[in-house]
Amino acid sequence: MTITAPPPPPVAPPRPTPNPAGAASAAVRERRWWLPRRVRLVDAGFTATAGALALTGLAPSFDGYQFLVVGLLGLLLGTAAGMFVVHLRWPRALSLVAAVAVFYLLGGVLCLREVPAIWPVPHTWRLLTDQLVFGWKDLLTTLPPVDGRGPLLTLPWALGLLAGSGAMAATSWSSGPRWLRAIAPATVLLALWAVVILLGLDHPQSVLVQGVVFSVVLLAWIAVRGQRTAVDLAGSTGRIGRGAVAGALLVLAGTAAAPVALGGADPSEQRVILRDVIDRPFDVGRYPSPLASFRRYVEVPHNPPAENLYTTDLFSILGVPEGTLVRFATLDSYDGKVWGASNNAIPGASDDTYQRVSSTIANPVSGDHVEVTVKLGEGYSGVWLPTVGALQGIRFRSADLTAEADSFRYNLATSAGVVPAGLRPGDEYSFTAVIPDGDVDADSVPGGPVGAAGTAAAFLQAQASEWSKDEKTLMKRVFAVADHLREEGRYTDGVAPAEQIYHAGHSQGRLAEFVNSPIIAGNDEQYAATMALLANQIGVPARVVMGAVVPRNGVVRGSDVAAWVEIQVSDGSWRTLPTSAFMGTQRPAKLPPESQQNVGGTNVPPPAPIPPPTTAGDQADVDVKADKAKTDDPKPSPEKGPLLPGWARALLIYGGIPLAVLGLLAAGIIVAKAVRRRLRRRSPRTSTQVAGAWRELVDHARDLGQPVPAGGVVTRREQSVQMASATAPTLARRADGYVFGPEPPPMSAADSFWGDVTAERRAMSSSASRSRRLLAAVSLRTFRRS
Secondary structure (H helix, E strand, O other), X not given: OOOOOOOOOOOOOOOOOOOHHXXXXXXXXXXXXXXXXXXXXXXXXXXXXXXXXXXXXXXXXXXXXXXXXXXXXXXXXXXXXXXXXXXXXXXXXXXXXXXXXXXXXXXXXXXXXOOOOOOOHHHHXXXXXXXXXXXXXXHHOEEOOEOOOOHHHHHHHHHHHHHHHHHHHHOOOOOOOHHXXXXXXXXXXXXXXXXXXXXXXXXXXXXXXXXHHHHHHHHHHHHHHHHHOOOOOOOOOOHHHHHHHHHHHHHHHHHHHHXXXXXXXXXXXXXXXXXXXXXXXXXXXXXXXXXXXXXXXXXXXXXXXXXXXXXXXXXXXXOOOOOOEEEEEEEOEEOOOOEEOOOOOOOXXXXXXXXXXXXXOOOOOOEEEEEEEEEEOOOOOEEEEOEOOEEEEEEEOOHHXXXXXXXXXXXXXXXXXXEEEEEOOOOEEEEEEEEEOOOOOOOOOEOOOOOXXXXXXXXXXXXXXXHOOOOOOHHHHHHHHHHHHHHHEEEOOOOOHHHOOOOOOOOHHHHHHHHHOOOEEEOHHHHHHXXXXXXXXXXXXXXXXXXXXXXXXXXXXXXHEEEEEEEEEOOOOEEEEOHHHOOOOOOOOOOOOHHHHHHHHOOOOOOOOOOOOOHHHHHHHHHHHHHHHHHHOOOOXXXXXXXXXXXXXXXXXXXXXXXXXXXXXXXXXXHHXXXXXXXXXXXXXXXXXXXXXXXXXXXXXXXXXXXXXXXXXXXXXXXXXXXXXXXXXXHHHHHHHHHHOOOOOOHHHHHHHHHHHHHHHHHHHHOOOHHHXXXXXXXXXXXXXX
C-alpha cells in the first residue's frame, strides 16, 4: 500500500509592503495634476524675461511706455497659454489657437481704445485684423515716435502673444538631437528680437539691454535646458560644480561682449531696417506751388474778381503773439518755372521728406513753446496746413479733418505740413510748437552746401557778382544783394492801370526781366523768388516760404499773406530773412520811362499773366467727394438709436462672447475626435482597424474619468480590468486574437468588432451622469500622452 503525503499547505502570497509616503505622494500628484512642473516654470520665466528685453527695442518707435505694458501683457498671457498646453500634453498647435483667441478677445480693450472695445464684435475684429495685416506698414511710414495710445499697439500685443506661446510650445519638442532641443525655444525669442530690430529705427534703444543682457539671458536658458538632458559622466563634477562653471562662463562672456557691443560698432554704419526699404518719400511735388497764386491775395481797387481773397478771412489763430510768421508751404526746389516743394532738396539731410506723423512729433528745437489753435475760414482751402515754428504735436478737432488725419504728412527739415485729403472751411485743429530763437544777420556763418537751386540760379550770376560789391564773406555778400534790391526796387502788385506791365509769375523769364529792367518792380513773389536764387548763386543755401503775418486780432486775411526767405546757418538751422530786408515799400512811377517800354523785346519776353490756380487743382478729390455727398445724400438721415438697450448689449458683450468662444473650442474638440474616429475606422489594414476600435474604447473610458492606463507598456487585458465594463475583458481578448493571430482578420470581423465597441461605448455613457457625458465630449484627456 502506497502512502501518499498530504499536499503542502498553500503558501499565501507575500503581502505588499505598505508605503504610506508613496501613496501620499501619488495622492498629492493626483490632486495637483494641474500644477506645472518646476522646469516649466523656469522656461516660462526665461521666456518672459528674454521677451521683455526684446520688446524694449520698440521704445524709439512709440511715444511713452504703454506699448511695453501691452506687449508684456501679451507675452505673459501667451507664455501662460503655451505653458499649460505643454503641461497638459495637448497638441502644440493649441498654443497658437489660444494666442489667436486671446488676441481677438482682449485686443479691442487694450489696443482700440478710441472705438467701441468689443461692440460690435465684427467691427472690432475687422479693425484688429486690419492692424495685424497692415499696421506694420503704418508704423514704418509714420515719423517716429508714433502715438503710444493708438491702434498701432496691436503690433506689440500680437508679437508678445506669438513669442510667448511659440517659445513655450517649442520647449516640449522631443525629437532631434539634444542640442537642437535645447536651443529651439531660444530661436523663437531670437526671431522676436530680429523682428523688433527690423521694425525699429537705425539706432538701438540700448545696446546694453538689447545686446549684452539679452544675449546673457538666452545663453543661460540654453545652458539650463542643455543641463537637463546631459548625462553625468564618470569622474565629472557635480551639478553644483557644473552650474558654477556655467555661471562663471556666462559672466565672462557678458563682460567681454559689453565693450565690443558698446564701443566696437562703427557709428557711420546703420542697421538694416525695413523703414529704409518700405518708407518711400511722399510725392509732394505733384501739388501746385502756392507762390504762383500770390496775386489772389493782393488788393484790387475796382471790381475785384471772385477769386480775390484780399479782404477774406483765411483763418483765425490763437496762442501766438502779433507779428508771428505762419507758414503755409516751404518751397525749396526751383525748376526754372516755379519755386515748389520737394523731397531731399537739402544735401545731406536725412529728414527732408514728407512723412506720416502721429499726435506726438520728435522734433527737438530750442525756443519758445506755444500752444496754438487754428480754425479755417471761408477763404482757405487746399492741401497746405498753416503751422507755426517746429511742430511738437498736433490734434485734429473737426470731424472731417479727424477722419483724414492719417493722410497728414510733415517734413521735419522744412517745418511744413500737407493734408493730401484737403482742407475745408470750418476745419479746426490745435498743435504745440517751438518758435526757434535767433535771426540771421551779416555776421552769421552760412551752412552748406547749396542744393540744385544753386545750379538753377546760374542766369543771375552777373547780378550776384555786381550787387554784392566788394564783400568778402558769403553772408555779407547776401546782405549786400538784399540791400541793393530794397534800395533800387519798387513795390507793385501789377493791378493798377499804370502798373499792369509788371506781370505776375516767377519763372526764369519773368525774373530775368525783373532784374534787368531799369526799374526793378514787383511784389513778394518776385522779390522772394529772386532773393533766394541770388543767395544760392552766391553759395548760401536759401529757400522761399509762403505764409502770413499774424495781425493783432488773430484773424488772418488775404492782406496778411506774405513771402519771405530762409537761410541755412552753420548749425544746420534755418533762419528767417524777412521780406523787409530785401523789399521796400516805395511804389514805381505812374508813367514808366519810355526806355523801359522799349526794352520789352530786348530781354526774354515776359510770360502771360499767370491765372491764379483755383482750388480745383489742389482740391479735385475733395470737391468730387463733397459733390458726391450732396448728390447721394440730399437730406440728412435721422440718427438711429441703439437696437438694443444698454444692459442687453453689456450682456451680449461680456457674457455672449466668452460663451461663443468656448462653444467654438468645444465644437473643435468634438470635430477633432470625430475625425480621429473616422481615420481609425478606415485604416487600410483590418488588424489596425481592430486596434483602433480598442483604442477608441479606451479613450472613451478615459474621457468618462475612469483610471485606465494608456501607453505602449500596458496590455489590452490590463486596461480592460480598469474599465467599468463587464464586456471589456472579452473585447480585449478578441482584439488580441485578431491582432496577434496567424491570419489577418476578415473585414467582417473588423466590422463586427467595431459594432460591439460602439455598443459598449453607448452602454458606458448611459451608466454615467449627464454632466459626466457632457464633460467627456469636450475632454482633452485622450489627447494627452500617458
